[in-house]
Amino acid sequence: MVFVPWSQVSLWRCNGCGICCREFEVVLTFQEWLNITKKYGVGVTRAGLNKFYMGKKPDGSCVFLYMAPSGKWLCGLQRNKPLACKLWPFKILNKPKYGDPKKAAFEYYGHRFYVYVDSFCPGIYWGPPSAELIYKVIPEFIEIALGIRQEQIYSTMQMPSNIFILKTKRDYKLI
Numbered sequence: 001m002v003f004v005p006w007s008q009v010s011l012w013r014c015n016g017c018g019i020c021c022r023e024f025e026v027v028l029t030f031q032e033w034l035n036i037t038k039k040y041g042v043g044v045t046r047a048g049l050n051k052f053y054m055g056k057k058p059d060g061s062c063v064f065l066y067m068a069p070s071g072k073w074l075c076g077l078q079r080n081k082p083l084a085c086k087l088w089p090f091k092i093l094n095k096p097k098y099g100d101p102k103k104a105a106f107e108y109y110g111h112r113f114y115v116y117v118d119s120f121c122p123g124i125y126w127g128p129p130s131a132e133l134i135y136k137v138i139p140e141f142i143e144i145a146l147g148i149r150q151e152q153i154y155s156t157m158q159m160p161s162n163i164f165i166l167k168t169k170r171d172y173k174l175i
């Protein structure tokens with residue numbers, strides 16, 4: 001995992017490759033573990049020394065990963081995905097952690113966050129940040145990280161109806 005400041009990214013769009021759901025371990029909070037096991041049984045999770053993880057199929061992919069008729073890989077949990085899955089491949093932090101604080105700083109309604117993206121994700125387009133990234137994608141990731149938003153539109157694979165239309169300029173500033 002190599003985290004880079006958000007300002008080096010032009011746009012991020014999930015392409016449904018499913019790599020993240022095969023390559024990484026998903027750590028669950030206790031509440032997430034409780035919710036998932038209540039509904040699907042303990043067999044869909046794994047317990048580590050002091051953590052709970054999402055379970056994996058024999059091929060290493062998450063138990064909830066499946067291929068849609070479109071050929072894209074989708075999550076069977078959708079709205080109930082663990083927070084770690086909702087936030088991937090972004091890191092929303094209160095302090096700079098992976099270098100270049102100026103390039104990682106992002107202001108959201110007067111509060112400064114440090115936003116990084118995992119360069120492993122093939123959904124990243126490199127270059128000067130686009131309006132969609134600044135006004136839609138990153139604010140949505142911040143709102144999810146803060147727990148003030150559940151619904152995912154720009155922070156997950158977009159359907160054609162979700163294609164970006166900039167209607168109003170919101171109170172986000174580039175630093």
Ligand code: SF4
Nearest residue numbers: 014015018020121123
């Ligand atoms: S988040 Fe990135 S790695 Fe995961 S499915 Fe989307 S494009 Fe692929």
Ligand code: SF4
Nearest residue numbers: 021062064065075085
């Ligand atoms: S819960 Fe969903 S998003 Fe998270 S790893 Fe499993 S399939 Fe992927």
